[in-house]
Amino acid sequence: MSLKIADVRKQYKIQATGSLINALNGISVTVEKGQTLGIVGESGCGKSTLARLISGLERTTSGDISWSDQAMTDKARNLFRARRSVVQLVFQDPYSSLNPRQKIGESISEILEVHKLVPAKAIDARVTELLTIVGLADDLKHRYPHQLSGGQRQRVSIARALAAEPQLLILDEPVSALDVSVRAEVMNLLIDLREKFGLTYIFISHDLAMIRYISDVIAVMYLGKIVEFGTWEQIIDRPQHPYTQALIAAMPDHSIIGNPETLSKTLKGEVPDPAHLPTGCSFHVRCPKAVASCMVTGPELIEISPNHLVACTEVER
Numbered sequence: 001m002s003l004k005i006a007d008v009r010k011q012y013k014i015q016a017t018g019s020l021i022n023a024l025n026g027i028s029v030t031v032e033k034g035q036t037l038g039i040v041g042e043s044g045c046g047k048s049t050l051a052r053l054i055s056g057l058e059r060t061t062s063g064d065i066s067w068s069d070q071a072m073t074d075k076a077r078n079l080f081r082a083r084r085s086v087v088q089l090v091f092q093d094p095y096s097s098l099n100p101r102q103k104i105g106e107s108i109s110e111i112l113e114v115h116k117l118v119p120a121k122a123i124d125a126r127v128t129e130l131l132t133i134v135g136l137a138d139d140l141k142h143r144y145p146h147q148l149s150g151g152q153r154q155r156v157s158i159a160r161a162l163a164a165e166p167q168l169l170i171l172d173e174p175v176s177a178l179d180v181s182v183r184a185e186v187m188n189l190l191i192d193l194r195e196k197f198g199l200t201y202i203f204i205s206h207d208l209a210m211i212r213y214i215s216d217v218i219a220v221m222y223l224g225k226i227v228e229f230g231t232w233e234q235i236i237d238r239p240q241h242p243y244t245q246a247l248i249a250a251m252p253d254h255s256i257i258g259n260p261e262t263l264s265k266t267l268k269g270e271v272p273d274p275a276h277l278p279t280g281c282s283f284h285v286r287c288p289k290a291v292a293s294c295m296v297t298g299p300e301l302i303e304i305s306p307n308h309l310v311a312c313t314e315v316e317r
């Protein structure tokens, strides 16, 4: 069983100007069941767009996404719905997924009702069970989101996601908005849940310590493409793509990846406008190793050693 993403592209049309934003430009990656794929890259490289496409919140412009060899990109409405029970998304800000006027218990039971997962008379007991699974007391079900701490709210979002009995959880910066003191607790909860329910995760973060803690494999994204893919040792200790090298060199303390202030010390220029992608390798305008052919030929993601993939023509393989 695995999640397969094949040459996925996403363009957004800006009605006012008629311009096309190339948010994803051919993403291909496979995540095995039970694994966690960590995704890193500067702001705007397309991480959340990819999360929304996999979760079915938005449709791809082209490309295929499948889970367990079942297509998830079909435009048919019923398939789109079926996907919601396979994949669930947890956002950075739990306020965006919790209705402020709905009590916690209601927001969880709503999911159970929509997906018809338990008989009506068993809903209350299941809500209690889900709250217990995420480490919350049963009486919280009578409170509103604003009556909880940030960490408790994020636990409720996770309980809500689990209520749909998903196989794949997409975690888009799930602990970034939380107080530093509760981040580790929520991370440990996520790791426990992954083991307990055999979940597969996609974990998006700018925090390299968190990425390291939870990921089996890491994808580095730049301008809507994966430029390097591998294990922690391959990506962080022995990065091969000039972009990954600049990202890692910019943070000697291994802290926040893609921070514009520190990154400007190792990388010149800005990320190009995704409405006007550069020709050839989209990194060439900033790349310290660029040669003339980089302006013409866009490199493919090639395996340079077992399970270590790099999209750069100048890397030895």
Ligand SMILES: Nc1ncnc2c1ncn2[C@@H]1O[C@H](COP(=O)(O)OP(=O)(O)OP(=O)(O)O)[C@@H](O)[C@H]1O
Binding pocket: 012, 013, 021, 022, 023, 041, 042, 043, 044, 045, 046, 047, 048, 049, 050, 274
């Ligand atoms: N609905 C939309 N309409 C137009 N452009 C969009 C839309 N959503 C995203 N974009 C653009 O697509 C690109 C990718 O955005 P995305 O939110 O996926 O980036 P990200 O990697 O998640 O960034 P961050 O780290 O800041 O969360 C950006 O250029 C963004 O402006």
Ligand code: SF4
Binding pocket: 241, 242, 243, 281, 282, 283, 284, 285, 287, 288, 289, 290, 291, 294, 299, 311, 312, 313, 314, 315
């Ligand atoms: S292909 Fe060229 S421009 Fe692109 S990363 Fe490699 S050296 Fe740099």
Ligand SMILES: [Mg+2]
Binding pocket: 047, 048, 049
């Ligand atoms: Mg994002």
